[in-house]
Amino acid sequence: MMNQRGAKKRAQFVPWRSAGNRTETGGSADEIVRSTGWVFNNETGSELTLEEFVATGDKEVTRYMHQFGFDADRLAPLTLLEIGSGIGRMTASFTEQCANVIAADVDAAFLERCRETVGKHGRADRLTTTHVQDGSTxxxxxxxVDIAFSYITLQHCQRNDALGLSREAVRVTRSGGTVLLNYRSWVISDVFLIPAGILVRLLWRMPAIGKRISATRWATRFGWQANRLSPDEVLQDIIDHSQKSLTDITVYHSPFQVRHVSHSNVQVKVLKRVNRSHWWLVATVRGA
Ligand SMILES: C[S@@+](CC[C@H](N)C(=O)[O-])C[C@H]1O[C@@H](n2cnc3c(N)ncnc32)[C@H](O)[C@@H]1O
Incomplete structure (x- = not known):
């Protein structure tokens, strides 16, 4: 397991720790959403409330779970793990729909706020949280768990952490359960975004300015784009390192971006309203 010191030094964690620190300065849940909401969701505004913020998560949970074949009756008895829950934008909705929800995040302060969000807008009695101390375990x-879900999180991790968390998702999901994992792969704008991200992450490490710019929206939007993974890379890593296997594998991508998958027995499907740089791995986990 990666030691804590190593994890603390990783530049990929900077924007989350920076936003997490803001959540610890106190303030109402609405104030916290206004000051940190933009790291979880593009819809922000000086008037955003926690209720509106959670409503954006509810909409996305309902849409994605429906698209992946998990309507209310199917979800009701299940235990769902959300990797990268943040302050609970989607978690509140999951607790309304599932019997049990485990929220996992690299930032412990977010998990505290996640419990608050779910207390106000979901079912706190169905929630437990787990701190991902090293970013990958x-x-x-x-x-x-029955379902391991992750949305707009794995793209922000260091590559090895994203692969590690993917293997962990498979490990903790019971045989017959499902992984629903969202990734980001290459698009043309990466020619600019990737070097800009490397530069910003270098600046974050500089004592004089790092702290200041890590709390700004513009820098974070460049610096947090930490990896690009293709379906083949993720599938090969799981095949090589997991004791379990995957069946009924589907890769979903945007209608505006062609994705090639060379692994056999993988269905590739278009999903409407998916960001063109994103793709989803949806698969059934089978025991070792
Ligand atoms: C863009 S936010 C998305 C939050 C939530 N999924 C949503 O849609 O509102 C990404 C989240 O992933 C968390 N995160 C980033 N790296 C992580 C890691 N290595 N392990 C666990 N969580 C991580 C961040 O702390 C943050 O809460």
Whole structure:
């Protein structure tokens, strides 16, 4: 397991720790959403409330779960793990729909706020949280969840952490359960975005200005784009390192971006209203 010192030094964690620190300065849940909401969702505004913020998550949860074949009756008895819950934008909705929800995040302060969000807009009695201390390992037993879900999180991790969390998602999902994992892969604008991201992450490390710019929207939007992973890379890593296997594998992508998958037995499908740089891995986990 990666030690804590190593994890603390990783530039990929800077924007989350910076926003997480802001959540610890106190303030109402609405104030916290206004000051940190933009790191979780593009819709921000000086008037945004926690209720409106959670409504954006509810809409996306309903849409994606429906598209992936998980309507209310199917979700009702299940335990769902959300990797990268943040302050609970989607978590509140998951707790309304599932029997149990485990929210996992690299920032412990976010998890505290996540509990607050779910307390106000979801079912706190169905929520537990787990801190991803090293950025790649889940402190959960094998086969402990029915669904492992992650949205706009794995793209922000260092590449090895994203692959590690993907393997962990498979490990903790019971045989017959499902992984629903969202990634980001290459698009043409990366020619500019990737070097800009490297530059910003270097600046974050500089004592004089790092702290200041890590709390700004413009810098974070460049610096947090930490990896690009293709479906083949993720699938190969799981095949090579996981004791379990995947069946019924579907890769979903935007209608505006062609994605080639060379692994056999993988269906490739278009999903409407998916960001053109994103893709989803949807698959059934089978025991070792
Ligand atoms: C863009 S936010 C998305 C939050 C939530 N999924 C949503 O849609 O509102 C990304 C989240 O991933 C978390 N995160 C980033 N790197 C992580 C890692 N290595 N392990 C766990 N969580 C991580 C951040 O702290 C942040 O809460």
């Amino acid at each position: 889940l402190a959960l037993a094998n086969d402990s």
